[in-house]
Amino acid sequence: MPRTQLYADPTGRFVHDVVLESCRRNAGKTALVDTSCERRITFGEYGTLVESLAHGLVLAGLAPGEVVAILLSNSWEFAISYHAATLAGGIPTLLNPSYREREIRYQLENSGAVFLITDAPLIENVNLAGLPALRRVFTARAQSPRGGCEDFASLLRPAFGKTSAKLPQPLQSPQQTIAALPYSSGTTGLPKGVMLSHYNLVANVYQTLGPGAAMLTSDDVMLCFLPLYHIYGLTVALTLSQILGCTLVLMPRFDMQKLCGLLVREGVTMMPVVPPAINAICQAAEAETFPANHKLRWIKSGAAPLAPELARRMKTLTGVSVVQGYGMTEASPVTHVGYNAPPEMYRPASVGQPLALTDCRIVDPENKDLEMKNLQRSHGDPTEVAPGEPGELVMRGPQIMLGYWKEPQATAAVLRDGWYFSGDIVRRDAEGFYYVLDRSKEMIKYKGFPVAPAEVEAVLLEHSAVRDCGVVAKPCAEAGEIPCAFIVLREGFTPSEALDKELRGLAADCLAHHKQPREIRFVDAIPRTPSGKILRRELRKNFA
Helix, strand or coil: CCCCCCCCCCCCCCHHHHHHHHHHHCCCCEEEEECCCCEEEEHHHHHHHHHHHHHHHHHCCCCCCCEEEEECCCCHHHHHHHHHHHHCCCEEEECCCCCCHHHHHHHHHHHCEEEEEEEHHHHCCCCCCCCCCCCEEEEECCCCCCCCEEEHHHHHCHHHCCCCCCCCCCCCCCCCCEEECCEECCCCCCCEEEEEEHHHHHHHHHHHCCCCCCCCCCCCEEEECCCCCCHHHHHHHHHHHHHHCCEEEECCCCCHHHHHHHHHHHCCCEEEECHHHHHHHHHHHHCCCCCCCCCCCEEEECCCCCCHHHHHHHHHHHCCEEEEEEECHHHCCEEEECCCCCHHHCCCCCCEEECCCCEEEEECHHHHHHHHHHHHHHCCCCCCCCCCCCEEEEEECCCCCCEECCCHHHHHHHEECCEEEEEEEEEECCCCCEEEEEECCCCEEECCEEECHHHHHHHHCCCCCEEEEEEEEEEECCCEEEEEEEEEECCCCCCCHHHHHHHHHHHHHHCCHHHCCCEEEECCCCCECCCCCECHHHHHHHHC
């Protein structure tokens, strides 16, 4: 049952234009419910807010192609800031609200952000001085007592109306214009900006809504607790719901008790989720606190591997089907999704089949370099392994990124002649269903959030007691995986609870909550290859 059709033609479409068309078409319908402040916004009002903010940004000095950083929790302010930034000709880069100063400063400096839209508590202890490109900081809701911050509401005032500032005309086509610059953690080095074009994002929404893919209509009510700074929440929840014309109920974070209440109050019919949230829902159902009178039809699971037994528990306990999907930031993010119907196509253990216009090959990971050289010479297709055999998933399609921001070498390492080398090991069965077997990139997935071992290791190595360290994923029933750090101490230092606490404190000061090691083990040596790479599989044997 291959998917061949899109919901509509994405050619020549900018994200903000498609969103604003939907706002005009569905003007009187509720577009957004922000449960953090109980504000309900119609599509007509949403479109007006986006246009007003875009004019405000231009009048505030934003020039085409400049970067606007958004550091906010899930909120109506985040939503309109994202779509207004692109309408004003800017490039939005999205930051995790749990980031510490080190992480915030890195992304602001690396992206060259000229504006920062945030909330005062999120930058209370963050030094923003010395960032060469940053010109203005706007804070929503709570106002900052520090100097130099301006009121976000000032961008929406009548003085910034349509007659005050002319919106710029696009300088390039949607295929060439960057619509989002999320940062993706890699296994080596610091996070990299992923350049996603308007065409990438509109095409991915149209792929996801195409025949035989996500079963969504404009009558659906979607609940989203996934963070909008993550491409999963940004595309699959915010932009998709705005384009489709269905209602989006936003939660600032996952809260089981509040979620149960909102399911009933708002008549929620669908949720994008991650496996740890499914586990929490199952526990609530077993404790008889999950509402029996819900209208939830199905949920989409992504961002981390899903255990088939967890999907079966969910269906048995709640009657809600779980459809697994697959993707990555570099693919806007969706490349594969499963089926909820007909029954013979429902396979929760599989990530499903590719979306329309997504070509997939499974290649020998040991010959990756040779394959990339062959592609460069021949402009052909990668050579596949034998049917049914595992290998690295290689893909191309309209949703694949332009490349990494200011990282041509990193781009060349994964992208060749339109083919993206995912680093994930998969197999494909005789009926074309894909199964993810392993991640060759060694990423840790804590509650669905990616953690780069190299970033955690770099922080721990700053401690005077640490001579060497390696960080790997340890299986965890509640979180899926947790970061576990193996530490080799310098001479003169001995393992102790006090030192363990010091190292955790260092990580807490420098890294967001999900990146911090949940367990530290002191060892005599870190196993490495002759070239010095950490043998993470050897470290993981300690968990057996």
